Amino acid sequence: AQKVTQAQTEISVVEKEDVTLDCVYETRDTTYYLFWYKQPPSGELVFLIRRNSFDEQNEISGRYSWNFQKSTSSFNFTITASQVVDSAVYFCALGGTGANNLFFGTGTRLTVIP
Amino acid sequence: DTEVTQTPKHLVMGMTNKKSLKCEQHMGHRAMYWYKQKAKKPPELMFVYSYEKLSINESVPSRFSPECPNSSLLNLHLHALQPEDSALYLCASSSGIRGNTEAFFGQGTRLTVV
Numbered sequence: 001a002q003k004v005t006q007a008q009t010e011i012s013v014v015e016k017e018d019v020t021l022d023c024v025y026e027t028r029d030t031t032y033y034l035f036w037y038k039q040p041p042s043g044e045l046v047f048l049i050r051r052n053s054f055d056e057q058n059e060i061s062g063r064y065s066w067n068f069q070k071s072t073s074s075f076n077f078t079i080t081a082s083q084v085v086d087s088a089v090y091f092c093a094l095g096g097t098g099a100n101n102l103f104f105g106t107g108t109r110l111t112v113i114p
Numbered sequence: 115d116t117e118v119t120q121t122p123k124h125l126v127m128g129m130t131n132k133k134s135l136k137c138e139q140h141m142g143h144r145a146m147y148w149y150k151q152k153a154k155k156p157p158e159l160m161f162v163y164s165y166e167k168l169s170i171n172e173s174v175p176s177r178f179s180p181e182c183p184n185s186s187l188l189n190l191h192l193h194a195l196q197p198e199d200s201a202l203y204l205c206a207s208s209s210g211i212r213g214n215t216e217a218f219f220g221q222g223t224r225l226t227v228v
Contacts, residue, residue, distance in 0.1 A: 033213055037219075043222040095215075106156055107155075
């Protein structure tokens with residue numbers, strides 16, 4: 001069974017602080033794909049990153065970085081020097097090699113306080 | 115152009131009305147999706163079209179009827195909805211039809227059934 005757990009329901013940080021959003025997944029597939037999406041108040045889900053299960057290299061994109069650890073089935077997302085525009089709901093999602101059906105976590109609402 | 119366009123942005127309809135939601139993408143994507151998102155919940159998959167054919171129907175009630183007139187367009191026809199169907203309806207598309215490709219989402223239609 002596929003499952004994604006985002007234990008942090010809501011997080012508040014003060015602007016310029018670093019924040020890490022946790023994502024733990026479960027899957028029986030040996031090949032799978034992990035995603036992060038951002039959903040601002042406007043409603044649109046914005047794609048941030050995709051990571052393949054066979055590539056554990058961490059990734060950095062500007063203030064964003066992702067830490068993928070297969071040993072703990074985690075794919076955590078860190079925002080460095082947070083900004084008010086980072087306020088949104090962030091979803092971690094899991095995809096398999098079968099039909100395109102993303103399994104979303106319950107999301108983490110991040111509020112960055114100026 | 116990495117845009118998925120949905121119309122209308124907001125819709126209020128009575129339980130006896132018939133309405134349609136529209137979605138358009140010009141990225142040449144071969145898979146298109148309808149998701150339903152209730153407040154403070156993750157998106158839930160409703161339908162998937164692959165190469166203009168319905169490939170996944172997640173046991174959605176027949177009062178929701180999808181249609182894919184061509185590879186760029188996706189409609190969701192609504193009839194005899196219930197107040198509990200009020201939600202954000204998101205359309206998405208992806209270049210691949212498997213779970214290894216990221217989906218691009220529209221801004222959604224906020225539907226209220228009265």
